[in-house]
């Protein structure tokens with residue numbers, strides 16, 4: 001089966017302007033095609049532009065130059081409101097600095113994207129319970145962030161990203177705080193999504209995980225792709 005391109009970038013650039021004299025070129029010309037159902041791992045040194053690329057691909061920030069297409073939609077051409085709606089509907093994002101609402105419980109944090117979608121209480125409850133159980137957090141649903149460990153908070157963020165059943169999951173170092181066994185559970189979850197023809201884009205410093213689970217390994221350095229490696233056979 002021929003898979004369709006779900007995300008495509010053309011000549012993508014992102015500069016951060018610090019002041020009149022200095023700017024950082026975080027992304028310096030990236031052309032990338034990502035297929036629906038693909039599991040892509042992005043690796044690279046600290047400061048190489050991985051998080052910036054993820055935020056561009058998901059429409060959280062806009063490029064200085066170039067375009068990101070999601071299917072046939074140019075994210076640059078959407079209004080802020082349309083882009084926010086697009087993100088809520090199509091995308092789950094696990095941030096590197098896993099931010100959570102400090103005064104809300106695990107359950108309530110995972111509920112946020114569903115409230116935006118106006119899903120009724122019963123269905124919300126079903127989805128939240130499922131998402132929390134998939135990341136092994138059923139017992140912590142009434143805990144607030146200060147009553148949880150770093151790895152548990154990270155898993156709340158993963159549950160929140162998955163609870164809407166998005167087409168694309170972006171995960172920026174999703175297992176940085178997790179032990180080996182818990183990381184495996186998360187990688188298996190992403191693999192399950194991929195097998196349902198969802199797209200998974202993950203930044204990781206763990207190349208062993210990347211090689212074990214991903215279909216493609218993309219290396220970036222100084223805001224550019226330096227190599228792309230296919231890890232799995234199309235026919236697999």
Ligand SMILES: Nc1ncnc2c1ncn2[C@@H]1O[C@H](COP(=O)(O)OP(=O)(O)OP(=O)(O)O)[C@@H](O)[C@H]1O
Pocket residue numbers: 016017018024025026044045046047048049050051052053096
């Ligand atoms: N908001 C910002 N303003 C100015 N510079 C920024 C901003 N965000 C990122 N940068 C710079 O852009 C470059 C790329 O940052 P980015 O966060 O994408 O790196 P990264 O590959 O994710 O690194 P890490 O592995 O440490 O998370 C870095 O040099 C960083 O200092």
Ligand SMILES: [Mg+2]
Pocket residue numbers: 050051052096172
């Ligand atoms: Mg980063």
